[in-house]
Amino acid sequence: MLTNLTIALDMMGGDYGPRSSIPAAVNAVNANANLSLILCGNEQVISKELESLDSLSHPRLIIRHCTEVVTNSCEPSSAVRAKKDSSMRVALDLVKSGEAQACVSAGNTGALLFMAHYVLKMLPGVKRPALISAVPTERKNPVYLLDLGANVHCDAQTLYQFGIMGSVVAGQALGCDNPKVSLLNIGSEAIKGHEDIKQAAELMQQCKYINYTGYSEGSDIFTGKSDVIVCEGFVGNVALKTCEGIAKLIMFKLTKALRKHFFYKCLAFLLRPVIKKLYKRVNPDQYNGASLVGLRGIVVKSHGNASAKAFHAAIDEAAKEVERQLPEKIAAIFEQTHSTKK
Template identity: 60%
Template sequence: MQPTKLTLALDMMGGDHGPHTTIPAALAAVCEFPELHLILCGDEAILTEQLKLHGVFPHPQLTLHPSTQVVTMADKPAVALRSKRNSSMRVALDLVEKGEVQACVSAGNTGALIAMAHYVLKMLNGIDRPALISTLPSLDSTPVYMLDLGATVNSDADTLFQFAVMGAVMAEEVIGISKPKVALLNMGEEEIKGSDQIKRASMLLSECNDINYIGYIEGNDIFSGKADVVVCDGFVGNVALKTCEGVAKLILRRFETSIKDRVTAQLFGWMIKPFIKSLYQGVNPDHYNGASLIGLRGIVVKSHGNATKDAFLSAIRQAVREVERQVPAKIKDRLEHVLIDKA
């Protein structure tokens, strides 16, 4: 049975910083969403101590759900799945499966989260493998969805086709784009280029009237706004994402250093400060934190392991949006119309 109010489970112990990040983010979230209730999964003593330090224990929008184990970043997925059934990550996923919460958010071990979510929540009919999807900034100010970002390293043509369908649903339902433009990430725009699975996926998408498929795009066009949804396998997507984040941080640091080194900039800093803040907000990876693990029978949002408070808060916001727009149900409906009928 689904809860009657907006309720999320948080893996409070996951990530590089654990409760030192997740507690402040949870408190910010319940302030931002008065209707939100959070189930905090983790070590009860540690969480209680942290909440008391913030002067908010007990809190009417927060409930502690004890767990005795933690999935570390070094844990292998199979080992975590088998031996850490009472971890904060597993407990949060179990709450989704039981219908006690509508989604869970974790900054923990990505491989373990994917394995546990796949095992606990199961896949939607018509979907073979899950995908990690997230938004990236673009030149026309409309975010771009990109998937897969690392859930499925090797993807055949059918899987890429399924990813495209799910990505289109996310763009339509979460961002509100009508008939989103879907493209396959490739080494060139020409039809003759790319691997066999890319070419076959392109053929499948071209034959699907329900997907607004525009063909191939190259890596330098990910942020151009040519496509609303960029589809690739998990290996390519993860490398591309990490490269983009690194370049964004490099540009910001170089820009800040350049500004500080110039006397004129120091004199007129009050004038250019709003510009710098706007630039930073536009490309700061923290504001795009929160990759959704889609294709499952429940909502799971993965935060960066080294997430700050603001970054983890962004992941919570993403989970709230997906709950409000009933994303798994919308994907299921589209699958019944496109994939199952196609089969």
């Protein structure tokens, strides 16, 4: 475990800004004695929130004043050109300079992707960055789904590279040397799907760094048959948000049913430990934090409407990725694949 871990936080991004990011930051440093956080944003606003939590003088919470904010309506290219002192940009600059080892933001997704690509640059050999996140399954381990929206359309080579990066992420997270990788498709048969999907399948089959197991359908996401599922960003984003919506619907319907009659209320009291366990298992908050992989630095994107608990989960994810040295491990695999082709 690293004894000196520093993460830069975009405190002003997201729907709630400091109202969720400040409590999350305080809880994170209190839970991890090796963690320091650089809080990027409006110093007056941040100080006020910290003071309300009796944490204004916390030695491992460092405020970095920023005069600008990247709003949800801000165009990505405009954010890069005109928002150089924004909380998002400053957090990324701190990663580039080495003052921080990772960045977490709940801000404008398009702006974060564009800005992270501009500031940190791609790892050698990587065509496009990808957003990857864990999704709960029937089994003990989650499945890692990518891309979740960084690239709406992907060619075969890009999907193939996502397979490599997803394999590294899942392998490190699950402690598995040979994680199972599949491609999300409209059917499991080899003839199904468009040409880029078919070509990506051929590339993955030929790659010794990918344990390719074939196509997965949408219904396979939750089964745990695969450790990694690769898809285009448009498809992945829709799939992820559908998963989150299903989880919330299940808990809403269950809670409503158990409150309907006195007998059900008694039953709910008896089943309380089971219901809590189920809620913890499917609650999207614990999986908050999609990682932007393929860059020369660690960037974690939190949901824009993340609660304090969810933003804390994103900070924890960033800390784990620093420990696992994900960019270095991905770069090493791509260097080996490049050497093999020579």
